[in-house]
Amino acid sequence: TQLLEQSPQFLSIQEGENLTVYCNSSSVFSSLQWYRQEPGEGPVLLVTVVTGGEVKKLKRLTFQFGDARKDSSLHITAAQPGDTGLYLCAGARTNAGKSTFGDGTTLTVKP
Amino acid sequence: NAGVTQTPKFQVLKTGQSMTLQCAQDMNHNSMYWYRQDPGMGLRLIYYSASEGTTDKGEVPNGYNVSRLNKREFSLRLESAAPSQTSVYFCASSERPVHNSPLHFGNGTRLTVT
Numbered sequence: 001t002q003l004l005e006q007s008p009q010f011l012s013i014q015e016g017e018n019l020t021v022y023c024n025s026s027s028v029f030s031s032l033q034w035y036r037q038e039p040g041e042g043p044v045l046l047v048t049v050v051t052g053g054e055v056k057k058l059k060r061l062t063f064q065f066g067d068a069r070k071d072s073s074l075h076i077t078a079a080q081p082g083d084t085g086l087y088l089c090a091g092a093r094t095n096a097g098k099s100t101f102g103d104g105t106t107l108t109v110k111p
Numbered sequence: 112n113a114g115v116t117q118t119p120k121f122q123v124l125k126t127g128q129s130m131t132l133q134c135a136q137d138m139n140h141n142s143m144y145w146y147r148q149d150p151g152m153g154l155r156l157i158y159y160s161a162s163e164g165t166t167d168k169g170e171v172p173n174g175y176n177v178s179r180l181n182k183r184e185f186s187l188r189l190e191s192a193a194p195s196q197t198s199v200y201f202c203a204s205s206e207r208p209v210h211n212s213p214l215h216f217g218n219g220t221r222l223t224v225t
Binding site: 004006009033035040041042043044045048088090092097098099100101102103104 | 115142144146151152153154155156159161167169170201203208213214215216217218219
């Protein structure tokens with residue numbers, strides 16, 4: 001049973017387009033993190049959200065944590081080829097000591 | 112500052128062989144983790160160590176053992192490798208338990224079992 005479901009699984013767009021990827025669960029998390037992974041490397045943290053309804057912006061990336069802390073979204077404005085990669089969400093619960101990862105969204109931005 | 116260092120980067124094993132994957136972090140982090148990543152799938156937790164001296168099973172612990180050698184080092188051992196263990200293995204560390212502290216990953220060990 002996949003605790004965190006990400007959609008879409010694959011996304012291929014042209015440079016300049018906007019996109020949204022989703023991370024959904026039936027479980028409540030105390031925090032949710034988004035990571036970006038490039039081929040041959042480990043994931044790198046983009047953001048952590050902890051409060052229901054929280055919105056965080058990182059340049060052209062906007063992250064939102066759902067009010068009920070069960071889901072999250074990542075919106076990219078005016079995508080660039082450098083945004084290409086695997087985007088992973090990971091949820092954690094207080095005192096659990098570990099995170100659960102979604103299966104990821106593979107984004108390709110074509111010049 | 113190297114962060115999280117994994118060795119080896121690549122390894123090919125025959126079925127039944129054993130090996131140990133090494134991981135070291137230089138950030139003075141308390142918690143360390145081993146994940147595996149398979150094509151089309153996210154990261155699945157094998158084992159983790161919330162603090163020096165403790166280890167716990169993750170989602171997919173069967174066929175693996177771990178040792179938290181000291182605060183810096185956390186090794187993963189395959190006693191009798193199987194083709195199903197072909198994967199990319201990532202070690203990670205965090206300053207505190209992950210619900211309030213991000214994971215820092217190494218660059219992975221690519222393991223093939225024939």
